Amino acid sequence: MPQSKPEVRQSRASETRKRTRIQLEKEELILEAALDVFASHGFRGATLDQIADQAGLSKPNLLYYFKNKETIHRQLLDRLLDNWLRPLRELNENGEPVSEIKSYIRRKLELARDYPRESRLFANEILQGAPRIGDELSDLKILVDEKAKIIRNWSDAGQLKKCDPHHMFFAIWATTQHYADFDVQVQVVLGGMGQGEGRFEDAARFLDQLFVEGLAP
């Protein structure tokens, strides 16, 4: 019974075989361009022509490296999640509670400052109901539950005020990512005041105060 596979081989570059130099370069180029476009228009609002344009490639050439729009988007999200959750993974059970939380906030704020497009890509996806990332969110839940337990232990030991750990995480995510996701609004409201990256230092100061006074026992 010989299987006659049609051996359809679209977009070879995405096969699991070893990649050539050009493949690695172009894939990076495309992902970079796609990040720009997806972050500022959302999945449905972004077009392959835009991405190809931004990357300086023709559309068919782009599709030689990624078999379709969704694959590009998915890969960006996968890559993102890993970096995005690192600060939370690094929250150390054995550290000093308040300074652990302070440095978690600091790191999240640095991500918002240094990787605003990634933040917006994620925000777009969640905002629109996470239709293409829903599954990965359960991993997030596991991680958060684990870290929430640490917070609760600190609370119980009197090293932190009593508070709902999950909502504490929400508050930290919201306040830090706000500076990336709502950047336009922040800039308008601050006007000339927080020009350049100064606003991130002001934000860091404010958030430090808010959470330390709000959470330290």
Place this chain on the structure above:
Amino acid sequence: MPQSKPEVRQSRASETRKRTRIQLEKEELILEAALDVFASHGFRGATLDQIADQAGLSKPNLLYYFKNKETIHRQLLDRLLDNWLRPLRELNENGEPVSEIKSYIRRKLELARDYPRESRLFANEILQGAPRIGDELSDLKILVDEKAKIIRNWSDAGQLKKCDPHHMFFAIWATTQHYADFDVQVQVVLGGMGQGEGRFEDAARFLDQLFVEGLAP
């Protein structure tokens, strides 16, 4: 020199003349449907066919009431901004500082609970660079600056901790709107815990504590 205006009259319903019963009804129906669609796909991701479908109308019929896609979107945003900023307008200079801020937070959280689609519509617009609302944001700045002055006076009078008022507002916006904009994520992370509307009460408790301890002198 008689001007021979072509008298192009598309979408009569949107003229400034008195509206019929049917016009009022259908316009409302369309805006309601459009809110759904725009909130979950953003401007570019939303299609007129989707909106017409959701409203139970044919596309040309929809365009009889609104002359194009942008008009619908614009009207939703205009309507929204008014309601959205009301809590801030109500922040009362002569009230007791901490309770004023507490009730501001409470009201913003209620908006997030009761009008999540409006929150997402706004979030989508800002996230994508506010290309269709940029101008109105300057009104926001004026309002915020005015209210920031009140906060600063309270701080100076020792009725509140010293803090940057603008960043305080950002923190309040971020934390409250987070429950509407990132609802999917919140629900996944809370799992069975904050089912129904219980999560909003938990959130209110947490945010009250955070901001009161963080800001009360």
Place this chain on the structure above:
DNA sequence: GTAATCTTTGACCGGCTGGTAAATTTTTTA
């Protein structure tokens, strides 16, 4: 150097998109 492989291109496709024109049906007005 040449054959095999990898990369790029141009031409194309069916379906969707925002939007229009005109004819028809329904409602209001007198």
Place this chain on the structure above:
DNA sequence: TAAAAAATTTACCAGCCGGTCAAAGATTAC
């Protein structure tokens, strides 16, 4: 009740969308 106005529908359009195909051009391996 009949004419005028308002509302709806059908048919349509040009341009864009994600994606395919086959052939040509560039690299690499031997």
